[in-house]
Amino acid sequence: MLSHDHAVELHGVSRVFAGRAVLDGFALTIRPAEFVAILGASGTGKTTLLRLLSGLDRADGGTVRVPRRRSVVFQEPRLVPAKRVWQNVVLGRRGTPARARAEAALTEVGLAAHVNAWPKTLSGGEAQRVALARALVQEPDLLLLDEPFAALDALTRIRMHELVGQLWQRYRPAVVLVTHDVDEAILLADRVLVLSGGRISLDVPVDFPQPRIRSGRDFSDLRMRLLSELGVAVH
Amino acid sequence: MADDLNHGIIKFNIPPPRQTSARGGENDLIDLSPHLVPAPGRSRRNGWLLRAAAPAAILLAWQLASSFGFVAAEVLPSPADIVAAFAELIRLGDLQAALPVSLGRAVAGLAIGGTTGLALGLFAGLWRIGEGLFDAPLQMLRTIPFIALVPLFITWFGIDELAKLMVIIAATIFPMYLNTYAGVRGVDPKLIEAASIFGLSHRQTAWHVILPTALPSILVGLRYASGAALLALVVAEQINARSGIGYILNNANMNQRSDIIIAGILVYAALGIAIDLLMRLLEHLALPWRPKLALA
Numbered sequence: 001m002l003s004h005d006h007a008v009e010l011h012g013v014s015r016v017f018a019g020r021a022v023l024d025g026f027a028l029t030i031r032p033a034e035f036v037a038i039l040g041a042s043g044t045g046k047t048t049l050l051r052l053l054s055g056l057d058r059a060d061g062g063t064v065r066v067p068r069r070r071s072v073v074f075q076e077p078r079l080v081p082a083k084r085v086w087q088n089v090v091l092g093r094r095g096t097p098a099r100a101r102a103e104a105a106l107t108e109v110g111l112a113a114h115v116n117a118w119p120k121t122l123s124g125g126e127a128q129r130v131a132l133a134r135a136l137v138q139e140p141d142l143l144l145l146d147e148p149f150a151a152l153d154a155l156t157r158i159r160m161h162e163l164v165g166q167l168w169q170r171y172r173p174a175v176v177l178v179t180h181d182v183d184e185a186i187l188l189a190d191r192v193l194v195l196s197g198g199r200i201s202l203d204v205p206v207d208f209p210q211p212r213i214r215s216g217r218d219f220s221d222l223r224m225r226l227l228s229e230l231g232v233a234v235h
Numbered sequence: 236m237a238d239d240l241n242h243g244i245i246k247f248n249i250p251p252p253r254q255t256s257a258r259g260g261e262n263d264l265i266d267l268s269p270h271l272v273p274a275p276g277r278s279r280r281n282g283w284l285l286r287a288a289a290p291a292a293i294l295l296a297w298q299l300a301s302s303f304g305f306v307a308a309e310v311l312p313s314p315a316d317i318v319a320a321f322a323e324l325i326r327l328g329d330l331q332a333a334l335p336v337s338l339g340r341a342v343a344g345l346a347i348g349g350t351t352g353l354a355l356g357l358f359a360g361l362w363r364i365g366e367g368l369f370d371a372p373l374q375m376l377r378t379i380p381f382i383a384l385v386p387l388f389i390t391w392f393g394i395d396e397l398a399k400l401m402v403i404i405a406a407t408i409f410p411m412y413l414n415t416y417a418g419v420r421g422v423d424p425k426l427i428e429a430a431s432i433f434g435l436s437h438r439q440t441a442w443h444v445i446l447p448t449a450l451p452s453i454l455v456g457l458r459y460a461s462g463a464a465l466l467a468l469v470v471a472e473q474i475n476a477r478s479g480i481g482y483i484l485n486n487a488n489m490n491q492r493s494d495i496i497i498a499g500i501l502v503y504a505a506l507g508i509a510i511d512l513l514m515r516l517l518e519h520l521a522l523p524w525r526p527k528l529a530l531a
Contacts, residue, residue, distance in 0.1 A: 054432055071432070078429040082447030082524050092435040092443055118524040138433065 006065075007032045007142055007174035008053065013062035015048050022048045023198045026062070032141070033172040037185035039230060040195030046178045049195070050146050053176060067141035067174075071134075073148040077127035079119040079134075086115045089134045105133040109163060125156035129163070136167060143168075145177040149184065161187055165210070182226050186219055187212050194229045202229045312494040317501070320494035329483055330502070337468060337479040338506070340396075344403025345464040349457060352408040356415025356456070360449070361441055373412055381406040381463075382470055389474060399471035406467035410459035418452025419445055451522055458514040465507050 008030035015023040022045045030036055040046045051057035052064055054072050079088045086102035093101075106115055109129040119127060128148060135143060145164070149157045165188055168175055179185055185192045186206055194202035204225070208218040294314055300306050301313030308316065324330040355373065358365035384405055392398040422445050430440040472481020480499050487495035 056428060056432065072429070074425070074429065076425065078423075078425050080426060080444050080448060082450060082522075083443070084524075091430065091433055092439045120524060120526050134433065 005031060007034065007067055008176070009063065009065040010052075011063040013052065013059045013064055015045075015052065015057070016060050017048075021198060023052075023059070026198065026200075028193075028200065030142075030174050030176065032174055035168055035175045035177070035188060035190045037177045037179060037189035037192045038195060039179065039182060039185055039192060039226060041230065044195040045198040046195055047146070050144055050176065050178050053142065054144050069138055069140045070142045070144060071136070071138045071140035072144045072146060073128070073131045073135050075147045075150050077119070077124075077131040079127060079130060081119050083119070084115075085111070085117045085119060085122070085130050088119060088130060089137055091134065101137055102133070105137045106130070108136065108167065109133045123156075125152050125160065128152060128160065132160075132163070132167070136171065139171070140173045143173040143175045145175065145179075147178055147180065150180065157184075164188060182223055182230070183214060185226070186222055187214075192222075192226060194226060196229075202226070309491065309493060312497065316494045317497050320492070320498040321501075324483065324495065324498060333478065333480045333483050334502070337472065337481070340399055340471065340479065341403060341464045341468045341506075344400050344467065345407050345460060347400070348404035348407030348464070349411045349460045351404070352411025352413075352456065352460065353415050353453065355408070356412045356453075357419060359412075360416045360419025361445065370416070373409070377409045377413070381467060385470060385474070394475035398474055399468075402471040402474075403464050403467040406463040407460040410463055411453075411456045414452050414456025414459065415449070418449030418456070421452060422448045451518075451525065454514070454518050454521060457517075458511070461510045461514055462507070465503065465510060469503055 006029050008028065010026055010028040013023055013026040014021055026045075026049070028049075038046055038049065048057070050072075052059055053066055054070060055066070058064075079085075080091065083091065086099055086106065089102040089105055090098040103112065103115055106112055109132050111126060111129055111133065114122065114126060114130075119130070122130065128151075131148070148164075149160050152160060161184065168188075175189075177185065177188060189206055191203070191205050193200050202225075204222070206212075206222065208216070212219055214220075297311075298314050301308065301311070301316070312320070321330075355365075355369050359369045359373075360366070381402060385402060388398045388401050388405075392401050426444055426448065427440060430444045435443065469481070472479050472484075476482040476485045480502055484496055484499040487493075487499065
């Protein structure tokens with residue numbers, strides 16, 4: 001039974017690959033509608049954590065409690081090339097209501113004009129917005145974002161940040177964003193976690209108000225702190 | 236020697252400064268302005284002319300060689316003779332009688348063999364148990380050239396229609412199986428993972444994700460299988476042919492009519508071209524989502 005004040009509850013979670021514990025005694029709780037960003041170098045267990053939360057992978061021990069309705073936006077759009085954009089958004093659902101829902105979701109991500117397009121005709125940013133629409137159609141209580149902007153160009157990334165921020169404000173799912181980009185984490189999240197060695201080494205709230213400006217004092221202080229936690233020397 | 240020569244005269248023979256604009260060195264700009272690229276319509280027409288040139292020249296040389304008596308008509312009849320042989324086959328109604336029979340054999344064999352190959356390929360591709368059961372034996376059987384089976388099939392199935400049909404079936408199962416299996420297995424596991432995240436059942440994932448994505452490969456299998464069906468048809472029609480194009484060829488052979496034999500071979504070739512065109516049309520219609528890519 002999921003308690004009302006938590007969207008995610010992890011206690012004593014371990015996950016072992018080939019004798020190496022990627023997660024060991026891992027604990028994390030996330031409130032409903034909380035936006036959590038997870039930073040960490042490669043191999044610190046970010047991906048493993050996200051796969052446990054999505055249900056694609058199972059823990060070797062501990063408690064993993066997540067909402068029934070979850071969606072993932074992956075680093076790649078992962079669209080079925082043989083299905084039109086709207087069919088991808090409502091993959092596996094049937095009938096005209098499905099199409100109407102797909103159109104509504106695509107309109108929200110600004111792709112109303114591409115409802116009937118084939119995925120291979122889209123740009124990287126457009127395809128990723130389709131993936132976002134597909135995730136939203138599920139009306140998730142937990143939205144998992146696995147480095148969804150990493151492959152996008154800088155301008156598209158800025159627009160995607162705005163879009164994700166707006167959609168989160170409107171639908172209020174709990175969000176877990178895995179990213180390498182410290183600025184992105186501070187821009188979007190309520191709370192930033194730094195993972196190292198399969199544990200949370202830093203857990204800080206981002207309590208200054210939106211919209212956040214990269215040149216702000218709070219912003220740069222937090223950026224310094226996160227970067228040094230990540231082992232990047234800042235002078 | 237050349238060195239010696241150069242040595243002697245080098246100070247009088249200083250090369251002039253390179254004129255980069257005229258000479259196209261490595262770092263020069265090359266002109267890709269539109270007016271330098273030939274108009275597509277014209278280049279396409281020229282392309283057709285170029286392609287038609289060699290066959291036309293061969294035909295002409297062939298006709299001349301026959302007309303001037305360089306080649307005996309019994310060995311290689313002239314193009315005009317072959318056209319006349321066609322006219323004869325059509326006038327007597329032989330061709331009209333043979334074509335449906337031969338096509339019927341090929342289509343029936345392809346339908347049965349192709350469907351079997353498709354079903355086995357899907358079964359082996361989608362289910363581990365199917366792979367375990369079928370893949371190894373089919374991969375072994377695949378190495379047998381189907382032509383080698385003809386004597387065996389004659390002893391098993393006799394010399395009537397059944398043996399002919401079985402040869403075509405044997406020839407078409409494997410290309411269909413291999414490409415279907417490869418297509419299903421080639422679907423990106425990440426897509427299947429995404430489908431499971433979005434709550435698709437195994438059946439829905441197979442229908443909405445795996446099959447559409449594997450369709451290009453399945454159609455390649457169908458194309459190979461069609462080609463194999465035609466090849467098998469030619470072989471099968473050598474068995475006690477009493478109808479079909481094989482019958483025309485057999486009769487012509489006994490009557491020493493090389494003009495009719497060549498006409499019959501050309502009919503087989505035309506069937507091959509027709510099948511290929513049909514398959515391309517099918518791919519075009521079935522795969523509208525594939526980007527139309529061509530290198531010039």
